[in-house]
Amino acid sequence: MDQETFKNRTKALGVSVIRLVREVKPSIESSVILRQVIRSSTSVGANYRAACRSRSAAEKIAKLSIVLEEADETMYWLEVGAEVEIFETMAIDHLYRECNEVVAMTVASLKTLRANHPQKNVVREEIRDWSDED
16 A cells, blocks of 8 residues: 555544544533544554655654554543444444554555665564464
């Protein structure tokens, strides 16, 4: 997948989550979950854009690591929202799958970057293949 397509896809994820949140009945508990899922889902696209403008492989790895964390966090908040019945499971299925695909593609990119740009200053940590979890 090319960079522009992935930029659009990660932005669309945030937009879709915002649209989902607009449909939820406000409550004390939903406000916390909704704020978190909006924050994490929009951060995916914002950090991917920042990764595209990175000045070094180390900077790109750092930004893509944030993309990975935020996509996984979005999945967490979607799960919590479904479990406490803020979201209907069917309403979030496509968003959850999209987050999972973003995670898988980001993990693949990080593995490639780390293999092609070994640097002493970059923390070399094992990346768990998040795409195998369901």
